[in-house]
Amino acid sequence: MSKQEITAIRGPVLTFTGDAFVKGVKDTLVYEPDAIIAMHQGAITHFGPADTVAKNLPVDLMVKDYGKDALIMPGFIDTHVHYPQTQIIGSYGEQLIDWLHKYAFAAEQQFADKSHAKGVAKVFLQECLRAGTTTASVYCTVHPQSVDAFFEEADALNMRMIAGKVMMDRNAPAALTDTPQQSFNDSQRLIDRWHNHGRQLYSVTPRFAPTSSPEQMVMAAALWQQNPGTYLQSHLSENKAEIDWVKSLYPNSSGYLDVYDQHQLLGSRAIYGHGVWLTEEELQRCHDTGTSIAHCPTSNQFLGSGLFNLANAKQATRPVKVGLGTDIGAGTSFSMLQTLNETYKVAQLTGNPLSAELAFYLATRGSAEALYLQDKVGSIAPGMEADLVVLDMKSTPIISYRMQFCDSFAEALFLQMTLGDDRAVQATYIAGNCLYQRNS
Numbered sequence: 001m002s003k004q005e006i007t008a009i010r011g012p013v014l015t016f017t018g019d020a021f022v023k024g025v026k027d028t029l030v031y032e033p034d035a036i037i038a039m040h041q042g043a044i045t046h047f048g049p050a051d052t053v054a055k056n057l058p059v060d061l062m063v064k065d066y067g068k069d070a071l072i073m074p075g076f077i078d079t080h081v082h083y084p085q086t087q088i089i090g091s092y093g094e095q096l097i098d099w100l101h102k103y104a105f106a107a108e109q110q111f112a113d114k115s116h117a118k119g120v121a122k123v124f125l126q127e128c129l130r131a132g133t134t135t136a137s138v139y140c141t142v143h144p145q146s147v148d149a150f151f152e153e154a155d156a157l158n159m160r161m162i163a164g165k166v167m168m169d170r171n172a173p174a175a176l177t178d179t180p181q182q183s184f185n186d187s188q189r190l191i192d193r194w195h196n197h198g199r200q201l202y203s204v205t206p207r208f209a210p211t212s213s214p215e216q217m218v219m220a221a222a223l224w225q226q227n228p229g230t231y232l233q234s235h236l237s238e239n240k241a242e243i244d245w246v247k248s249l250y251p252n253s254s255g256y257l258d259v260y261d262q263h264q265l266l267g268s269r270a271i272y273g274h275g276v277w278l279t280e281e282e283l284q285r286c287h288d289t290g291t292s293i294a295h296c297p298t299s300n301q302f303l304g305s306g307l308f309n310l311a312n313a314k315q316a317t318r319p320v321k322v323g324l325g326t327d328i329g330a331g332t333s334f335s336m337l338q339t340l341n342e343t344y345k346v347a348q349l350t351g352n353p354l355s356a357e358l359a360f361y362l363a364t365r366g367s368a369e370a371l372y373l374q375d376k377v378g379s380i381a382p383g384m385e386a387d388l389v390v391l392d393m394k395s396t397p398i399i400s401y402r403m404q405f406c407d408s409f410a411e412a413l414f415l416q417m418t419l420g421d422d423r424a425v426q427a428t429y430i431a432g433n434c435l436y437q438r439n440s
């Protein structure tokens with residue numbers, strides 16, 4: 001390879017090699033205080049101590065040195081987010097069902113207009129880059145054009161994104177409902193167009209049990225089964241009134257998760273948002289089937305939904321795959337650092353402080369594992385896709401001041417998730433290209 005085609009960056013690096021909850025932090029955390037990462041044709045080719053890697057690179061290659069106050073990590077991964085709700089982030093006063101009707105469904109109707117959808121998709125993806133988020137599992141709206149708009153924009157940036165058309169045939173405004181057959185046909189056309197197109201991946205997206213009839217759930221399962229490698233995303237056990245509603249709509253199911261289970265909607269590459277109120281039996285079933293939960297702490301607090309018990313979900317005897325989600329627009333920040341801040345506080349309220357190491361694992365490799373993408377993204381190693389975030393460990397005056405009193409790397413890392421936000425993101429690399437640079 002010629003040196004013009006190689007990008008190389010230098011600085012402290014943090015990454016994980018496996019499940020830090022299951023295998024332990026000591027055996028999975030890699031911290032290299034002065035590393036070089038080289039990238040070629042979208043993939044990482046070299047990673048290791050700077051003096052070792054430098055010997056294997058062309059001698060006159062320009063290496064961008066971010067310095068000792070940086071921290072280079074795999075790009076953050078958001079396992080649950082609604083791009084059409086970018087325009088209603090921070091909407092006051094309601095809990096889940098009323099919030100959906102008053103704000104979310106009102107905004108989503110505007111996505112019948114593809115040019116509106118394109119505009120919002122652009123803002124959303126730029127906010128992801130500013131936050132250092134390089135992959136997300138994204139809900140579009142019921143309109144197929146909202147999916148085309150999103151994938152066209154994500155593909156133009158070459159970001160690895162998972163997304164799908166919301167399927168919704170009841171309990172929503174007429175302008176936002178489809179039918180089982182129409183949702184099947186539209187979704188299949190979108191799968192044919194977008195699944196594995198470049199870095200794009202399709203997720204079959206029945207919004208949640210209350211807005212899909214049993215007939216539509218059957219269609220969702222057929223789409224998911226007939227299109228290998230596609231994803232399945234929905235919502236689960238977020239709010240107590242929602243759970244009661246699901247019981248009344250599906251009286252023959254033993255609980256909320258069982259509605260999805262009875263329709264063959266659990267398994268690898270199924271990701272359910274929230275899961276705040278899951279029972280022990282339901283957690284066991286998630287573990288047994290490899291079903292993932294997207295923990296969305298800023299949203300769960302904003303809507304007053306409840307406190308997800310992360311430590312319980314990750315119990316060593318039956319660990320459930322858990323990723324982190326911003327759940328914009330019920331969530332209140334695109335920043336995964338701020339999402340970690342709230343993850344920590346929610347963990348405290350459930351009686352278990354979350355270490356900084358486990359938190360950063362969750363935001364990167366943990367979320368990649370929840371999305372079954374750990375062979376492609378979420379870690380820094382040769383062969384992995386070259387999606388990176390470069391943090392500035394002294395991004396504000398108070399962080400810079402407080403850093404003087406840190407005695408360990410873990411303490412410095414904890415500060416970043418407690419006080420840091422989008423200002424801490426210096427640069428974001430997508431497939432080896434720097435697509436975001438702070439202050440530029």
Ligand code: GUN
Pocket residue numbers: 082096100104207208235238299327330
């Ligand atoms: N449940 C069903 N739809 C939604 C949504 O858009 N946001 C949240 N937070 N929960 C949901």
Ligand code: ZN
Pocket residue numbers: 080081082235273327
């Ligand atoms: Zn959601």
